[in-house]
Amino acid sequence: MMRLFSLHVLLFLAASTRTNAYVSDPHSAAKPDEAVVTHLNLDLVIDFSLQKIIGTATWEIKKSAHAKQIHFDANGLLIREITDQSGQKLYYELKPRNEYLGDDLSIDLPESVKRITIRYETGKNAYALQWVTPQQTSGKQLPFLYTQSQSIAARTWLPCKDSPGIRYTYDATVTVPKEMLVVMSAENPTQKNPSGTYKFRMRQSIPAYLMALAAGDLVFEAIGKRTGIYAEPSTIKSAVYEFADMEKMLLTAEKLFGPYRWGRYDVLVMPPSFPFGGMENPRITFATPTVIAGDRSLVSLIAHELAHSWSGNLVTNATWNDFWLNEGFTVYLERRIVAELYGQAFMEMEAYLGLNDLKETISELGPNHPDSQLKLRLDGRNPEDAMTDVAYEKGFNLLTRLRLQVGNKKFDRFLEKYFNHFAFQSIVTEQFILFMNDQLLNKYDIGYMRSEVDHWIYAPDLPKDYELFYAEPPFKKVDEAVIQLLTGDNLNRLNTKNWSTYEWVHFINRLDTTPLLIRIPEIDNVFKLTQSGNCEIQSAWYELAAKYQYKEAYGNMENFLLRVGRRKYLRPIYKQLAQTPSGKELAIRIFNEARDNYHPVSQRAIEEILKP
Numbered sequence: 001m002m003r004l005f006s007l008h009v010l011l012f013l014a015a016s017t018r019t020n021a022y023v024s025d026p027h028s029a030a031k032p033d034e035a036v037v038t039h040l041n042l043d044l045v046i047d048f049s050l051q052k053i054i055g056t057a058t059w060e061i062k063k064s065a066h067a068k069q070i071h072f073d074a075n076g077l078l079i080r081e082i083t084d085q086s087g088q089k090l091y092y093e094l095k096p097r098n099e100y101l102g103d104d105l106s107i108d109l110p111e112s113v114k115r116i117t118i119r120y121e122t123g124k125n126a127y128a129l130q131w132v133t134p135q136q137t138s139g140k141q142l143p144f145l146y147t148q149s150q151s152i153a154a155r156t157w158l159p160c161k162d163s164p165g166i167r168y169t170y171d172a173t174v175t176v177p178k179e180m181l182v183v184m185s186a187e188n189p190t191q192k193n194p195s196g197t198y199k200f201r202m203r204q205s206i207p208a209y210l211m212a213l214a215a216g217d218l219v220f221e222a223i224g225k226r227t228g229i230y231a232e233p234s235t236i237k238s239a240v241y242e243f244a245d246m247e248k249m250l251l252t253a254e255k256l257f258g259p260y261r262w263g264r265y266d267v268l269v270m271p272p273s274f275p276f277g278g279m280e281n282p283r284i285t286f287a288t289p290t291v292i293a294g295d296r297s298l299v300s301l302i303a304h305e306l307a308h309s310w311s312g313n314l315v316t317n318a319t320w321n322d323f324w325l326n327e328g329f330t331v332y333l334e335r336r337i338v339a340e341l342y343g344q345a346f347m348e349m350e351a352y353l354g355l356n357d358l359k360e361t362i363s364e365l366g367p368n369h370p371d372s373q374l375k376l377r378l379d380g381r382n383p384e385d386a387m388t389d390v391a392y393e394k395g396f397n398l399l400t401r402l403r404l405q406v407g408n409k410k411f412d413r414f415l416e417k418y419f420n421h422f423a424f425q426s427i428v429t430e431q432f433i434l435f436m437n438d439q440l441l442n443k444y445d446i447g448y449m450r451s452e453v454d455h456w457i458y459a460p461d462l463p464k465d466y467e468l469f470y471a472e473p474p475f476k477k478v479d480e481a482v483i484q485l486l487t488g489d490n491l492n493r494l495n496t497k498n499w500s501t502y503e504w505v506h507f508i509n510r511l512d513t514t515p516l517l518i519r520i521p522e523i524d525n526v527f528k529l530t531q532s533g534n535c536e537i538q539s540a541w542y543e544l545a546a547k548y549q550y551k552e553a554y555g556n557m558e559n560f561l562l563r564v565g566r567r568k569y570l571r572p573i574y575k576q577l578a579q580t581p582s583g584k585e586l587a588i589r590i591f592n593e594a595r596d597n598y599h600p601v602s603q604r605a606i607e608e609i610l611k612p
């Protein structure tokens with residue numbers, strides 16, 4: 001491991017002595033050392049009946065003296081014509097790479113070219129796009145379209161240099177059917193207009209994976225001065241109630257980590273098929289409606305997506321090998337925000353459950369698996385295949401460890417400095433390490449931590465002393481209740497009043513490891529877990545039900561799988577069902593019915609589980 005590490009650092013140091021050095025990105029054809037893009041003018045017409053986008057992408061470019069070509073990523077796009085700033089046609093070629101990388105769009109670059117205009121249409125398998133039918137929306141009147149560009153899907157809806165290391169600003173004009181509203185990761189309209197044509201401006205530079213668009217029957221309601229919600233009319237009220245703390249969160253995050261640099265922060269509530277919890281599109285987070293629990297219990301998700309405005313969107317991983325720079329830091333920031341707003345105890349429950357998930361992931365991967373390193377090695381692979389909770393939870397635990405060394409205040413100041421120093425840049429892990437040495441370890445004379453940090457980053461599994469210190473076990477109340485049950489106590493005597501969602505989830509997880517399984521029907525009878533409306537509880541409970549074939553929960557489980565498309569919830573339940581022949585048969589039947597309601601990201605995940 002150490003050998004590998006030295007090699008990485010040497011390569012980086014060699015690169016950093018050159019000016020304008022870009023790290024090479026195995027998942028992009030971009031060749032930024034030859035030419036980069038600086039600004040995009042995008043013109044889109046969205047055709048719902050043909051389910052395609054007809055687009056014109058005009059790129060301002062900056063090239064080196066020797067560049068003879070410029071390379072873009074494209075996947076499944078139909079290229080109509082490419083011209084320069086004076087309308088002269090440019091010769092181009094689409095060179096296929098592989099299924100997930102798509103094509104290398106190479107365009108000849110005569111001396112005088114400053115601007116390139118690409119006329120194109122999206123293809124049938126544009127997997128960034130989900131065309132949601134009216135039936136699948138909550139209003140059931142109009143269709144809905146949304147994009148999910150991370151990690152390498154932006155190239156399926158626009159020709160771009162699809163590498164997180166390349167940033168640009170953009171303007172866009174988008175035309176949709178008249179009764180719809182469009183939003184993008186940009187300055188957004190708050191009202192429908194009668195023409196159906198909308199204009200957007202994004203003045204902060206972003207990489208292509210943060211390009212985002214959604215169109216549907218949307219309305220807007222403000223929460224605070226800089227925050228608000230976009231949702232379908234039938235969901236707006238409950239969403240505004242659920243996310244009432246958004247403005248407070250924004251102020252708390254600024255207090256901890258420095259100014260918010262993106263102007264507004266809004267949330268768009270997605271249709272239930274959205275495959276992720278949230279996507280941190282700049283200025284407008286796309287969020288799953290599954291966090292609308294009615295009791296504001298799952299709003300950490302918003303803290304997470306908001307935190308990406310610093311880690312991820314402001315300071316970005318330059319390649320997907322450095323994904324933990326986005327997610328580990330964001331989980332850390334999220335939990336600092338949650339601790340400030342809802343207390344340390346609540347945050348520790350989250351951290352504890354997160355660590356359990358991480359241990360499970362690492363044990364599923366098996367010992368010494370390279371995917372349990374923070375610095376990943378994704379060359380030759382689809383980045384989606386290795387994005388586990390390692391980046392999130394192992395990253396969080398490393399940063400927490402550093403924080404415990406120097407204390408909250410100093411560590412928060414260090415992070416603020418880090419965000420300022422690298423603002424609007426994309427960096428690799430080794431740049432973080434150099435900065436940390438200088439601004440943290442050497443500064444506070446804890447240089448001995450260095451080898452420990454290297455181990456966290458470049459070695460697989462968890463270091464021996466990973467366990468964090470808790471003043472009190474985070475789930476003391478639940479663990480006591482489980483002991484009570486184990487000694488044969490009556491269920492009605494358990495004091496479950498005021499249990500949080502996390503406490504219920506921990507309770508369900510604990511059942512799995514005790515002889516209490518035989519009491520599942522009785523437990524369900526008293527606590528009505530099968531009928532829960534809270535997605536976190538539902539997913540934990542249905543996973544347990546599938547594992548132990550508790551058939552009474554199957555009806556509700558099936559409805560859940562048909563309605564919700566969030567991959568995090570789907571995967572564990574399908575996995576458990578697939579363990580037995582009859583369970584697998586049921587899973588296949590449900591999946592066949594649910595498939596159209598899942599985003600391609602979730603479809604692929606479930607196909608992987610159910611393949612013969």
Ligand SMILES: [Zn+2]
Pocket residue numbers: 304308326327330
């Ligand atoms: Zn995230």
